Amino acid sequence: MFRRSIYKTPAQLRSMIEPGLITAASLDAAGAAIRAGATTASVDEAASAAVLSRGAESNFKLVRGYHHTTCISVNEQVVHGIPGARVLEPGDIVSVDSGAQFQGWNGDSARTFVVPDPARPDLVAARSELSRVTEGSMWAGIAAMASAGHIGEIGAAIQEYIEAQGPSAVSGETYGILREYVGHGIGRKMHEAPSVFNYRTPDPGAEVKPGLVLAIEPMVTAGSEETFVEDDDWTVSTVDGSDGSHWEHSVAVHADGIWVLTAPDGGAAGLAPFGVVPVRPA
Numbered sequence: 001m002f003r004r005s006i007y008k009t010p011a012q013l014r015s016m017i018e019p020g021l022i023t024a025a026s027l028d029a030a031g032a033a034i035r036a037g038a039t040t041a042s043v044d045e046a047a048s049a050a051v052l053s054r055g056a057e058s059n060f061k062l063v064r065g066y067h068h069t070t071c072i073s074v075n076e077q078v079v080h081g082i083p084g085a086r087v088l089e090p091g092d093i094v095s096v097d098s099g100a101q102f103q104g105w106n107g108d109s110a111r112t113f114v115v116p117d118p119a120r121p122d123l124v125a126a127r128s129e130l131s132r133v134t135e136g137s138m139w140a141g142i143a144a145m146a147s148a149g150h151i152g153e154i155g156a157a158i159q160e161y162i163e164a165q166g167p168s169a170v171s172g173e174t175y176g177i178l179r180e181y182v183g184h185g186i187g188r189k190m191h192e193a194p195s196v197f198n199y200r201t202p203d204p205g206a207e208v209k210p211g212l213v214l215a216i217e218p219m220v221t222a223g224s225e226e227t228f229v230e231d232d233d234w235t236v237s238t239v240d241g242s243d244g245s246h247w248e249h250s251v252a253v254h255a256d257g258i259w260v261l262t263a264p265d266g267g268a269a270g271l272a273p274f275g276v277v278p279v280r281p282a
Contacts, residue, residue, distance in 0.1 A: 006185050006193055007211030013252050013259075013281040015105045016187070016213060019056060020250055020261030022100040023107030026050040030070060030098065034113045036090045040072040044083035047098050056102040059190040066234070071097040073235065078219050078227060078244030079181055080234045090117035093127040095246035099190055106190045108215045109262035110248035111135075126170040126222065127243055133168075133175060134220040134245035135270075137161040141198070141216045142251050142267060143274035146258045151205030151214070155197040158218050168222060173242065176225030181236065183217045186250050210255045217248030254281045 008016070026047040033046035048069035051058055058069040073081035073095040074088070081095075088094060097110035112131040117124050137158045144157035159177060167174050183196030194206045198218045206212070223242025230237055238244060250261045257279035260267030266278040 006206060007209065008187055008213055008252075009211065010254065010281060012105075012187070013211070013213070013254055015103065016107070016250070016252060016261050017281070019100050019102040019105045019107035020109075021107075021264060022051060022054045022056045022102055023098055023109045023250070023262050024264055025054065026069065026098045026100060027096060027109055027111050030096045031111065031113055034088060034094055034115060036088055036115050038088050040074070040081070040083040040086045040088065043072055043096065044068050044070045047096070051100045054100070054102070056100040059099040059101040059106050059108070062101065062190075069098060071234075073244065073246065075243055076241045077235050077237045078178060078221060079236045079246050082232055082234050088115055090115055091120050091123045091127070093131065093243050093245065095244065097246060097248065101190070104188060106186050106188070107262050108186055108190055108248060108250050110217060110246045112245040112247060122170065126168060129168055129170055130175070130220065130222050130243055131245045131247075133162060133165050134218055135247045137198075137218045137220065138216055138247040138249065139270040139274065141218065142249060142258070142260060143271055143276045145208060145214065145216070145251055145253065146276045148208045150207055151194060151196055152201055152203060153208075154214070154216060156200045159199040162218075162220060171222055173222045176221040176223060176242070178219040178221070178225055178227060180227065181219055183215050183248070186213055186215045208253060210253055212253040213250060213261070215248055215250045217246065219244065219246045252281060254279075256282065
């Protein structure tokens with residue numbers, strides 16, 4: 001039985017740069033559209049317009065049964081929320097996951113935003129801190145990828161970063177890491193092997209070497225990691241009602257280093273605190 005290699009050629013890595021940048025542009029557009037009073041459908045429309053304007057298509061819409069460019073998850077919704085008539089309110093924490101397919105190659109990325117609310121600074125601070133911890137854990141995992149021998153070291157780095165933060169200084173809650181939803185390989189398909197766990201596992205996982213491209217995406221909660229799927233059969237929410245955050249980047253390993261495909265600067269700003277300098281694939 002033929003099995004496609006999880007490792008890409010240098011030419012294939014170069015082909016993945018543009019879909020990554022288009023994905024980043026869609027999240028820029030989504031972020032600009034997030035404000036109190038906006039609907040999640042309008043945020044999705046902004047992301048969709050950005051993808052189409054660059055001659056790409058939404059890879060989310062290629063998933064059977066899904067009809068939107070993004071997943072938009074609000075407050076206790078952690079991932080896979082469906083855009084629609086929901087109106088964003090001041091203080092909401094909003095995770096947007098987007099992807100684009102361009103010339104047969106895919107990008108996948110997610111960011112979390114907090115809607116300003118001057119009347120509730122404590123709420124905004126707690127939710128902003130959750131987003132900060134989640135984003136920081138993602139960058140810790142990406143930084144680990146630069147020197148890792150096996151994929152398992154990425155998940156260990158993500159968990160170690162989150163544990164090092166301790167309980168939230170604002171809410172006092174211990175952060176939870178979703179176990180049932182993980183990162184993945186990406187290339188010709190948005191979701192490919194191998195899985196990328198966001199926590200330590202006994203299995204070291206596949207070898208990290210040139211040609212590997214992973215979507216690293218920690219999903220973190222301000223409370224219990226226990227979740228359930230809502231009645232729409234998509235949206236994943238916390239059982240205890242605690243807030244969730246989701247950050248994701250698609251990252252390539254090549255002969256000269258790593259490059260974050262879904263970051264316009266290749267990940268330079270996010271990796272700087274870890275002493276890692278990304279190198280664009282030649």
